[in-house]
Amino acid sequence: MTADQEDTRAIATDHEAYNATLVRREDDSPELARFWVRYDADPVPFEAGQYMTTGVFVDGKLLQRPYSVASSPRRAADGYELYVRLVPIQRFTSALWRLPIGHRMRMIGPKGRFILEPADDRTHLFVSTGTGIAPFIAMMRTLMIDGAPRRTVLVNGVSYVHDLGYGPLLEGWQRSGEYPVTYVPTISRPRDPANAGWSGHTGRAESIVLDVCREQGLRPETTVVYICGNPDMILNTERELMDRGFPEFHVKKELYWPKGKDAGLAGVAAG
Ligand SMILES: Cc1cc2nc3c(=O)[nH]c(=O)nc-3n(C[C@H](O)[C@H](O)[C@H](O)COP(=O)(O)OP(=O)(O)OC[C@H]3O[C@@H](n4cnc5c(N)ncnc54)[C@H](O)[C@@H]3O)c2cc1C
Structure with a gap:
């Protein structure tokens, strides 16, 4: 499905509950885009993550x-800034994809406890699938602005090379040393023609995470782990790490949907 062809539901352009506006949009691909939504009132403070x-x-x-x-x-x-994957069913994202810039929206928040520990000098291992990279981008941007970057290893698992959102930003930080990050993208469908020429890591995020720990010298006692995106990846990664001695309280998780709820969406990329 392409959302704007098939989703013909009526979207209200005005409503008394609307308190925000879609002010900008950048498309990375037909299924991945960044949307900027702004409150009418002053921005509400939030914590990265x-x-x-x-x-x-x-x-x-x-x-x-x-x-x-x-x-x-x-x-x-x-x-x-919100980094969103279009899910090819008629629910919210198929409507979001149809909104023109300037469209009014409802927004509430912030919410969530997937945030950094204050003054944490452990190495940060960020593991994500697809759009699950978003909170990590906010965390690193914030630490950079605050002049307090933390040594970070970021794994992002996607199906296709063109799904590697924020790749150029992260490669730039790594190359310049602007942020002490080791960026480890991995492609789960290396044989797909769309990934021809890929020479980086292959396989799902959870299948490479222990190798990455070894390569980067990450030890349980000096590493804090944040995992975000697809619930199966999160639970598998957590299991792998705990089997290798990472204590549970060193691992934080943000599940983008409940485990077992992705039936029928096999064609949708990782998270
Ligand atoms: C705390 C939290 C933060 C989230 N942050 C993001 C984010 O930054 N970017 C984002 O794209 N989504 C994010 N999500 C998921 C988002 O809320 C929606 O579920 C998603 O955009 C799909 O919306 P939908 O109404 O089209 O389909 P839904 O009815 O919400 O979901 C239908 C199915 O789509 C699949 N799905 C949901 N989200 C994704 C995804 N991101 N990638 C691949 N498959 C997916 C799952 O199988 C899910 O059961 C987050 C979810 C939670 C709980």
Whole structure:
């Protein structure tokens, strides 16, 4: 399905509950885009890693979903940056894809406890699938602005090379040393023609995470782990790490949907 061809539901352009506006949008691919949503009132403070819930009225009902904010709370005046995958069913994202810039929206938040520990000098291992990279981008942007970057290893698992959102940003930080990050993208479908020429890691995030720990010299006692995105990846990664001695309280998780809820969406990329 392409959402704008098939989703013909009525989206309300105006409603008394609307308190925000879609102010900007950048498409990375037909299925991945960044949306900036701005409150009418002053930006609400939040912590990097938290999420906003945003929506519109579709066929008379408020349809809203939570999204991790990818932008830093220190740069909120232009709206909160949300990195979103189009899920090919008629729910919220198929409506979101149809909204023109300037469309009014409902937004509430921030919410969530997937945030950094203060003054944590352990190495940060960030593991994500697809759009699950968003909160990590907010965390690193914020630490960079605060002049307090932390040594980070970031694994992002996707199906296709063109799904590696924020890749150029992270490669730039790594190359310049602007942020002490080791960026480890991995492609789960290396034989697909769309991934021809890929020479980096292959396999799902959870299948490479222990190798990455070994390569990067990450030890349980000096590493804190944050995992975000697809619930299967999160639970598998957590199991792998715990089997290798990472204590449970060194691992934080943000599940983008409940485990077992992705039946029928086999074609949708990792998270
Ligand atoms: C705390 C939190 C933060 C979130 N942050 C983001 C974010 O930053 N970016 C984002 O794209 N989504 C994010 N999500 C998921 C988001 O809320 C929606 O579920 C998603 O955009 C799909 O909305 P939908 O209404 O079209 O389909 P839904 O009815 O919400 O979901 C239908 C199915 O789509 C699949 N799905 C949901 N989200 C994704 C995804 N991101 N990638 C691949 N498959 C998916 C799952 O199988 C799910 O059961 C987050 C979810 C939570 C709980």
